[in-house]
Amino acid sequence: MTLIDPDTVLKTDNSQIDSSHAEFTQLLNQMSAANNLEFAKLFAELLTHTEQHFQEENRLMEQSGFPAQTEHKAEHQRILGELTQFKKRLDKGLVAFARAYATEKLPAWFTLHLSTADSALVEHLIRALKSKDSVT
Ligand SMILES: [Fe+2]
Ligand SMILES: [Fe+2]
Numbered sequence: 001m002t003l004i005d006p007d008t009v010l011k012t013d014n015s016q017i018d019s020s021h022a023e024f025t026q027l028l029n030q031m032s033a034a035n036n037l038e039f040a041k042l043f044a045e046l047l048t049h050t051e052q053h054f055q056e057e058n059r060l061m062e063q064s065g066f067p068a069q070t071e072h073k074a075e076h077q078r079i080l081g082e083l084t085q086f087k088k089r090l091d092k093g094l095v096a097f098a099r100a101y102a103t104e105k106l107p108a109w110f111t112l113h114l115s116t117a118d119s120a121l122v123e124h125l126i127r128a129l130k131s132k133d134s135v136t
Pocket of ligand 1: 021053057118
């Protein structure tokens with residue numbers, strides 16, 4: 001089952017962010033069809049991927065002085081907290097909780113986060129780059 005159709009994932013005009021989002025989408029879709037053993041492995045990969053993905057966006061926000069970085073970073077932290085909690089349950093063999101989270105919550109969160117927080121960040125990055133170009 002495809003949880004997120006890759007063709008419908010919003011492109012942001014930032015290739016680095018877009019490739020991160022493509023990887024997230026791919027992992028989530030693989031998880032939906034995985035057996036319990038594979039699922040646990042993919043969930044761990046998703047957590048590692050997401051830590052890096054958020055770290056990179058946080059760095060871009062700091063570098064460019066993104067005005068809404070407090071809210072955006074807090075949202076990243078909230079999701080990382082949830083992923084970490086479900087990973088702990090998975091490590092105890094409780095697969096159903098993490099599966100429900102991955103299939104019922106994460107796709108909708110991801111789609112919304114892309115069209116709001118991440119889109120606003122990329123718009124800001126493009127504006128910041130343009131104003132830098134016009135100064136130099
Ligand atoms: Fe993102
Ligand atoms: Fe983000």
